[in-house]
Every structure is written in C-alpha cells, then in structure tokens.
Amino acid sequence: MVRQAGGGVTVAAKGRAPGGEGRRGMVVAGVAVGVAGVVGLHRAIPNSPGRVGSLVESFLPWAGVAVVLLFVVALVRRSGVGLVALLLPVAVWVQAFGGLLLPGPSPDTGARELVVVQHNVSDENPDPEGTARALVAAGADLIALEELVMPALSAYENVLRANYPHHAVHGTVGFWSKYPLAEAQLLDIKPRGIAAGWSRGLRAVVRTPYGDVAAYVAHLPSVRVGAGGLASSPRDESARMLGDAVRGEEVGGVILMGDLNGTVDDRGLEPLTSQLNVAERGFAFSFPAAFPLARIDQVLARSATVRHIRTLPATGSDHLPVAARVTLDPLQGSGRFAP
Known part of the structure; x- marks a missing residue:
C-alpha cells in the first residue's frame, strides 16, 4: 500500500488484519476438537429425533477425511494453532480405527x-x-x-x-x-x-x-x-x-x-x-x-x-x-x- 505522508511518499507493506491469522487458527482448532468429540464420544450423540446418533455412527470412519481436509486448510493458512489442535482428532481416529488399516496376519497352517x-x-x-x-x-x-x-x-x-x-x-x-x-x-x-x-x-x-x-x-x-x-x-x-x-x-x-x-x-x-x-x-x-x-x-x-x-x-x-x-x-x- 502506498500513501502520501507530508511532502514525501511512504510505502507500507500490505498485510493481514491484526489477529486474522489467530482467528482462522482458532476456527480450525474448534472444528478439530468437534471432530474428535464426534469420533470419541459418538455414543453421547442423542438418537432422537431421527436416530441421528445411528446415522453419524454409520459413517464414523469417514471422519478421517474431515481431518485430512482440516490439515490442508491449516497448511494453506499457515496456522500453527490449527496444526497442533489436529493432533487430537488424529489420535482419537487412530485409536478407534487405526488397527483396521494394518495388514492381516499371515495365514497359519496350524491355526483352527x-x-x-x-x-x-x-x-x-x-x-x-x-x-x-x-x-x-x-x-x-x-x-x-x-x-x-x-x-x-x-x-x-x-x-x-x-x-x-x-x-x-x-x-x-x-x-x-x-x-x-x-x-x-x-x-x-x-x-x-x-x-x-x-x-x-x-x-x-x-x-x-x-x-x-x-x-x-x-x-x-x-x-x-x-x-x-x-x-x-x-x-x-x-x-x-x-x-x-x-x-x-x-x-x-x-x-x-x-x-x-x-x-x-x-x-x-x-x-x-x-x-x-x-x-x-x-x-x-x-x-x-x-x-x-x-x-x-x-x-x-x-x-x-x-x-x-x-x-x-x-x-x-x-x-x-x-x-x-x-x-x-x-x-x-x-x-x-x-x-
């Protein structure tokens, strides 16, 4: 941004509004905590009206996609707060579903x-x-x-x-x-x-x-x-x-x-x-x-x-x-x- 200052010209760097980065980081952090809550505390979601709890639970593993999207947003916005907050839903999702990603054990010919x-x-x-x-x-x-x-x-x-x-x-x-x-x-x-x-x-x-x-x-x-x-x-x-x-x-x-x-x-x-x-x-x-x-x-x-x-x-x-x-x-x- 360029503005006149008395008899000279002052050049000021164009920047973000004060506090903007922090607010955006808090939004990402808030959504991350919400995703972690849904995955980790899904049984607390009421099932009425409309059996919303069962509906959420039917697609619970897909919360991992939300975590990936939030990670991308946090990187683009260079939000350190958001990236740190994402550790919570990642940990909760891995605890709930991470084991399913592991390869199955090798067949054991002696197993029943x-x-x-x-x-x-x-x-x-x-x-x-x-x-x-x-x-x-x-x-x-x-x-x-x-x-x-x-x-x-x-x-x-x-x-x-x-x-x-x-x-x-x-x-x-x-x-x-x-x-x-x-x-x-x-x-x-x-x-x-x-x-x-x-x-x-x-x-x-x-x-x-x-x-x-x-x-x-x-x-x-x-x-x-x-x-x-x-x-x-x-x-x-x-x-x-x-x-x-x-x-x-x-x-x-x-x-x-x-x-x-x-x-x-x-x-x-x-x-x-x-x-x-x-x-x-x-x-x-x-x-x-x-x-x-x-x-x-x-x-x-x-x-x-x-x-x-x-x-x-x-x-x-x-x-x-x-x-x-x-x-x-x-x-x-x-x-x-x-x-």
Missing part, C-alpha cells in the same frame, strides 16, 4: 481357521451363475447368501454343490458349507408390523474339523434415510431378536454372517456387537458396490477371532462380497473344539 464369505447377492442380480463362480473362487469354507429368489436360487445351488455339498436355505437366506450340517432350522427374526412370509434368518450347526460351530445367517430389515432422519426401528428390533437367539446359543463357538444393514459402530447393532467379536483388520466397505461407503455385510463371532475381513471383486449385486478369516478358540473343559 475357517474362511467365511458373506454376500447379499441381490434379488435383481442378472448373473447368478457368474456370481456363484466368483464366490467359489474365493476358496471359502463357509458361504452365506441373502436375497435368494427363484429361479436364481437353482443357479446358486447348481454351481455351489460341487464344492459345498452341505447347504440349507430358509426363506431368502442360504448357507453353504464344505463340512456337514446339523440342526439346520429357520430362525425367526421378523419384527412386528412386517407381513407374514418374511423369512430372513437361519441357524445351523457345522461339524468342522475343530468341533461344532453354530452358524447364523441373517438379513436384517433395511433402513431408510429421509427428511425425518434414519428410519431403523424394524432393523433394531430384528437385531434384538437375533441377539437374544445368540445369547441363548448352547454351542460355544458362534459365527454370524449376514447383511445387517448397519455398521459395527451403529448402536442399533449393539445387541450383537456387545457379545460378538468384530473384525480386527480391514474396513471392507461393501455397500453400495458402485461407490462403497460402509460395511453393512458383517462376519461376527463368539469364542473366535475375526482376524481379517476384505471385499471381493464386484458381482452382479449392489453389494460387494466380503471374505473373513475366523480363528476358533478352544473352550476349556467343554470339549467342543477338541481336535
């Missing part, structure tokens, strides 16, 4: 391990045979499928039977296994208000080389996001029914596979996640297949560790298949997992 594939194949899948062949190529021991409808069901049965001679189908969910099944039966998880004939659950006992394992396959009701927020009451009720069934399960080892229409951070699935182990490694966002934003296809376990979960290549479904490695734990004194 099962490879499990879970896939909502879509009732509008134009290529059920191709989808079934892709699932076989994953080399799984157990395969759980949802949205099975005729005539596509016959295609899945025809392709899978050579590698998976043991299977059970109830309603629109099915289960295929390399190992013999016992006690395969319908599992009633139909919430109130849904018409009769809705059947999306089954339970079977798998005679694995390591002992009996109770396998559950479930497709919980869909949730919808609208002007009133997240509509998840039927899903939450079905999750409570499924949780009650798992709680009463007498077989020590349990593997639950299914399209649960919720992430493991969503409090609506707490009846399940409070008593079942979730994956230790891998994000495996599975839905929607065209641009995956969340993993709503889950593999959970009791008396077992879900070591790693990953997505498989896209099929004709609007979901991506997920594959998980599950290591069974011996139950002391029960003999259920005796080799």
